[in-house]
Amino acid sequence: MTALLTVENLSKRFGGLQAVADVSLRVAPGEICSVIGPNGAGKTTLFNMISGVLRPSGGRISFDGIDLSMISPWKFAAVGIGRTFQNLALFKHGTVVENILTGRHTHLRSTVLDAVWFYGRTRKEEIAARQRVEHIIEFLEIEHIRDAVVGTLSYGQQKRVELARALACEPKLLLLDEMVSGMNQEETEDIARFVLDIRDELGITVVMIEHEMRIVMDISDRVHVLYFGRKIAEGAPGEIRRDPAVAEAYLGGQRADAMSKAGA
Numbered sequence: 001m002t003a004l005l006t007v008e009n010l011s012k013r014f015g016g017l018q019a020v021a022d023v024s025l026r027v028a029p030g031e032i033c034s035v036i037g038p039n040g041a042g043k044t045t046l047f048n049m050i051s052g053v054l055r056p057s058g059g060r061i062s063f064d065g066i067d068l069s070m071i072s073p074w075k076f077a078a079v080g081i082g083r084t085f086q087n088l089a090l091f092k093h094g095t096v097v098e099n100i101l102t103g104r105h106t107h108l109r110s111t112v113l114d115a116v117w118f119y120g121r122t123r124k125e126e127i128a129a130r131q132r133v134e135h136i137i138e139f140l141e142i143e144h145i146r147d148a149v150v151g152t153l154s155y156g157q158q159k160r161v162e163l164a165r166a167l168a169c170e171p172k173l174l175l176l177d178e179m180v181s182g183m184n185q186e187e188t189e190d191i192a193r194f195v196l197d198i199r200d201e202l203g204i205t206v207v208m209i210e211h212e213m214r215i216v217m218d219i220s221d222r223v224h225v226l227y228f229g230r231k232i233a234e235g236a237p238g239e240i241r242r243d244p245a246v247a248e249a250y251l252g253g254q255r256a257d258a259m260s261k262a263g264a
């Protein structure tokens with residue numbers, strides 16, 4: 001099957017530090033993929049390149065048939081790549097609905113002048129945006145907090161709002177950076193269920209960076225393992241559990257415990 005996302009020999013250097021080195025991976029449409037690895041392995045740097053936050057030092061990324069080096073970073077959302085961030089990136093003083101609406105900006109074609117001269121088109125876009133937002137609010141079960149100011153919400157609720165905002169741009173590919181870190185077990189299970197529904201009901205391909213091995217092993221179709229910037233393994237969760245190179249990479253770190261608790 002043709003890949004939705006193809007990363008070829010991707011590298012990123014920060015001065016003397018090789019944060020990502022020669023990483024290649026393919027993500028098929030409809031897959032849930034995880035990128036795992038110990039702290040500092042290069043996972044977020046990889047995501048930052050795929051989402052246009054950072055320019056690669058070398059290599060190629062193609063998404064849905066488009067060479068991403070050919071387009072401006074601010075157009076990445078418009079081609080269908082949505083993401084959440086490791087540290088929440090929300091407008092704390094805005095309401096939940098207002099925050100989710102900001103995710104729609106890539107779908108707004110009208111300018112201020114259009115609003116004056118082509119009132120109908122602007123109005124139609126606004127109605128479409130509101131309808132999409134309402135659908136997402138229902139989908140992620142956050143009706144009860146829709147008018148709450150984001151800064152007053154719990155961490156788990158704010159993460160869900162961030163997920164809602166990423167969905168508002170109607171992505172084909174969703175990059176989730178440590179969605180469940182800091183969440184309790186119930187919140188983690190909710191997110192796992194939502195990720196599956198996002199793929200199954202909305203048809204969105206998901207790549208997640210995750211330290212929480214239970215969610216990785218439970219819902220991923222494929223797992224890619226980074227270690228000191230290099231990809232050291234790739235496979236189905238069962239294969240990754242049994243891979244000696246992966247165990248070695250985690251050995252000595254707390255994550256070894258997490259791997260074994262997840263059934264390694």
Ligand SMILES: Nc1ncnc2c1ncn2[C@@H]1O[C@H](COP(=O)(O)OP(=O)(O)OP(=O)(O)O)[C@@H](O)[C@H]1O
Nearest residue numbers: 014017018019037038039040041042043044045046
């Ligand atoms: N902007 C930057 N400038 C310099 N070094 C950076 C920068 N961003 C990341 N690094 C370094 O690159 C390496 C990879 O970092 P990255 O954040 O991608 O790792 P990670 O696997 O996401 O780690 P974690 O699990 O702790 O989030 C680290 O050594 C980090 O210190």
